Amino acid sequence: MDYQWREDSEVLQRCLAGDPAAYAVVVGRYQNEALRYAYLITGERGAAEDAVQEAFLKVYLNLRRYDPARPFRPWLYKILSNESLRKRRKLDKAAPLDDNAPAPSDPHEQAALDEQSTTLQQALASLPPEQRTALVLKYFASFSEAEIAAITAARLGTVKSRLHYGKLALERIIRERYPWLANEYHASPLKEIVR
Amino acid sequence: MNDDQIKAMLHDLAAAAPSTDVWAQIRKRVPSRPPRRPFWPKLKLRPTLVGLDVVAIAALLVAMFLPGFVSPTANMGKPGPPAANSEHQYPLTLAQFVQLRGGKAGAMLPTALPSGYQLTDIYGRDTVEDTQSGSQTLTQTIKLRTWEIFYHKSIASYDKQEELSVEVDPQAQIIYAIDQRRRIPQGLDAIGKPGVDTQFEGQGMEAGRMTSRTFREDRVIELYHDSTQAPRSQFAAVYFDNHDTARTVTRFFIQAHTSISDDMLTRFADSLEPIDPQNLARYQFGGNAAQQPMGLTYHDDRSPSYSLADFVSRKAGDPDLMLPTYLPSGYKLEDIDAYGIFLAATAADGKTVTMTIHNKRWRANYALRSPDLLPKPLNIVVGARDPQTSSDQFYQSWMGGVDTSRRTASYQLTDRRIELYHNAVYAPDSQFAYVFITNPQGEIQVACTIQAQFSVSDDDLLKIATSITRVDPQHLERYP
Numbered sequence A: 001m002d003y004q005w006r007e008d009s010e011v012l013q014r015c016l017a018g019d020p021a022a023y024a025v026v027v028g029r030y031q032n033e034a035l036r037y038a039y040l041i042t043g044e045r046g047a048a049e050d051a052v053q054e055a056f057l058k059v060y061l062n063l064r065r066y067d068p069a070r071p072f073r074p075w076l077y078k079i080l081s082n083e084s085l086r087k088r089r090k091l092d093k094a095a096p097l098d099d100n101a102p103a104p105s106d107p108h109e110q111a112a113l114d115e116q117s118t119t120l121q122q123a124l125a126s127l128p129p130e131q132r133t134a135l136v137l138k139y140f141a142s143f144s145e146a147e148i149a150a151i152t153a154a155r156l157g158t159v160k161s162r163l164h165y166g167k168l169a170l171e172r173i174i175r176e177r178y179p180w181l182a183n184e185y186h187a188s189p190l191k192e193i194v195r
Numbered sequence B: 001m002n003d004d005q006i007k008a009m010l011h012d013l014a015a016a017a018p019s020t021d022v023w024a025q026i027r028k029r030v031p032s033r034p035p036r037r038p039f040w041p042k043l044k045l046r047p048t049l050v051g052l053d054v055v056a057i058a059a060l061l062v063a064m065f066l067p068g069f070v071s072p073t074a075n076m077g078k079p080g081p082p083a084a085n086s087e088h089q090y091p092l093t094l095a096q097f098v099q100l101r102g103g104k105a106g107a108m109l110p111t112a113l114p115s116g117y118q119l120t121d122i123y124g125r126d127t128v129e130d131t132q133s134g135s136q137t138l139t140q141t142i143k144l145r146t147w148e149i150f151y152h153k154s155i156a157s158y159d160k161q162e163e164l165s166v167e168v169d170p171q172a173q174i175i176y177a178i179d180q181r182r183r184i185p186q187g188l189d190a191i192g193k194p195g196v197d198t199q200f201e202g203q204g205m206e207a208g209r210m211t212s213r214t215f216r217e218d219r220v221i222e223l224y225h226d227s228t229q230a231p232r233s234q235f236a237a238v239y240f241d242n243h244d245t246a247r248t249v250t251r252f253f254i255q256a257h258t259s260i261s262d263d264m265l266t267r268f269a270d271s272l273e274p275i276d277p278q279n280l281a282r283y284q285f286g287g288n289a290a291q292q293p294m295g296l297t298y299h300d301d302r303s304p305s306y307s308l309a310d311f312v313s314r315k316a317g318d319p320d321l322m323l324p325t326y327l328p329s330g331y332k333l334e335d336i337d338a339y340g341i342f343l344a345a346t347a348a349d350g351k352t353v354t355m356t357i358h359n360k361r362w363r364a365n366y367a368l369r370s371p372d373l374l375p376k377p378l379n380i381v382v383g384a385r386d387p388q389t390s391s392d393q394f395y396q397s398w399m400g401g402v403d404t405s406r407r408t409a410s411y412q413l414t415d416r417r418i419e420l421y422h423n424a425v426y427a428p429d430s431q432f433a434y435v436f437i438t439n440p441q442g443e444i445q446v447a448c449t450i451q452a453q454f455s456v457s458d459d460d461l462l463k464i465a466t467s468i469t470r471v472d473p474q475h476l477e478r479y480p
Helices: A008-016 A021-042 A045-061 A072-094 A107-112 A116-125 A129-139 A145-152 A156-177 A179-187 B003-014 B022-026 B054-065 B072-076 B094-101 B262-270 B308-315 B391-398 B458-467
Strands: B086-092 B118-133 B136-152 B163-173 B210-215 B219-225 B233-241 B248-256 B322-324 B331-337 B342-346 B352-356 B362-370 B373-384 B407-412 B416-422 B430-438 B444-452 B468-470
Touching: A008 A021, A008 A072, A021 A045, A021 A072, A021 A129, A021 B003, A021 B022, A045 A072, A045 B022, A072 A129, A072 A145, A116 A129, A116 A156, A116 B003, A129 A145, A129 A156, A129 B003, A145 A156, B086 B094, B094 B118, B094 B136, B210 B262, B219 B262, B233 B262, B248 B262, B308 B331, B322 B373, B322 B458, B391 B430, B391 B444, B407 B458, B416 B458, B430 B458, B444 B458, B458 B468
Parallel strands: none
Antiparallel strands: B086 B118, B118 B136, B136 B163, B163 B248, B210 B219, B219 B233, B233 B248, B322 B468, B331 B362, B342 B352, B362 B373, B373 B444, B407 B416, B416 B430, B430 B444
16 A cells, blocks of 8 residues: 555554555654654764664554544653653763863864864853753754643643743853854855745 | 744754654554553453354454454464563453452452443553663563453443543552652652652643542542543542552552543542452453453544535535535545544444544545646545634644644634745745634634645635535535
């Protein structure tokens, strides 16, 4: 059967009916965006890959809980968020984040390290995990605030607060510690966002 | 920074992790079937036909040829080492359950049930997990790591809507997550505190759906509302403290597939008590777990493709039974995809039980065929608005992800709105159209998406859209 044009709910029900190959289709649909999301949360490519694998496996093992009347993607992200945060915590235990570590003051030195992405990641990692998760769910994964509330098991007001303070904190961190980065994103025209 | 700048920043950053092949990594760890309720758990207890009557044997044969049948062998697992991070599920009688779990955390059952419900199934689940010991990875099987208890109201109809399930995790952790560096499991004390993380990943228990949280002396009861399924709460969680050093709790997750009052759910939760092994009848309410198995799983009843006559006879009376009377020259209806609409299961008495899902989308497949050319498909997806969804919400949902900048024209007629869309990828002319059939108040009742994968003119699209009408079962020849 050609699953390409079928909705997630149909493909997953096929999977529940005994066709595990159907799950490969669902994995294929979401794996790359899931990896990018996990990378933004964990800050480490290997940990992100682990988180994505564990999340897809967990989804499969919990498919009996899947409700076809509801969209699949928020549920995937709920599990993926938890897995990503767990991986992040493990990394923190191994090498705790040091919020007070001095940031490179010379942008050229930073550039020499070819680490704009590292710098961005450091700024993001400086945020409390709840704020980071909310920001990434909204601005990367394009979920509504209500969906973020469902994914993170938080009240809507809490999500709004996390987004508000997360944005302020991110802006402050970038201005104070990575000022050239603020200029980069203020000065350059926006790149087309392709999901 | 504005929203667009944050978006651009995150997408730039995410580009450092561009792609992966998850399936290749996990396919060996994925069981051949996802964990699910066995189709007919009684078979596992009696893996022989000796002693079964003719009806039971016939039912077995029918069941074995239904898609989704889980054989006793499949339920038992295959020989050899189990896959890491997997689950193994099996049915238990109440007596077996008490024997395995009696006296330990979570060995509790309710003594108050909604009227008419009976205990019908208990499924235990063992999990196989990898644990790290120094540099070594050990594989450990945890017996009866979780279990699920099922109650049914109507044994005669086997209707999923009359099912009540209780999923039990006797080692759940409530983690106080305000400070990332002090994530200490807090047991029952943490429930209701800001920033707790229940680590529960089921659908339906999102914090935004919670309608009440009640603290009792020995338990915490949370009620959850699901507006998509019922007017009242029908999820509940009940937590008990395990009083262990790891500060774990036992969590009962109660799910009703139909509306149950808050009062009844609370009584159910309050009535959970340690099982008295001398009085098992107290918990069965006339039912008998794993002896009269109700573990029915509905499946699509046959091939998902239907002829027009078959489909119309099954879906007669539904408001979205609509098709066009006009098609571009040469196009013909091939079949209708109705996956997940007509469901069937076989009951323990051998009878086939059917169910129709009324608000699910279906698709009519048309094609233009000629001997020398590949077929040119055109299909129409049709769906009715659920009365609980507003017209605006339904429109937004139906049009989710559609790039409105590609809209080339829209028309408002007396009983419908039509929008034409251009897709330069496939064809020079517009070949997508959305048709919204409205009632006299202007509310959308039925939506149709016409998708032609080859060029169809605007004029033809408009004619198809305006010709879509309720199907008259007496005159199927009108629908080409």
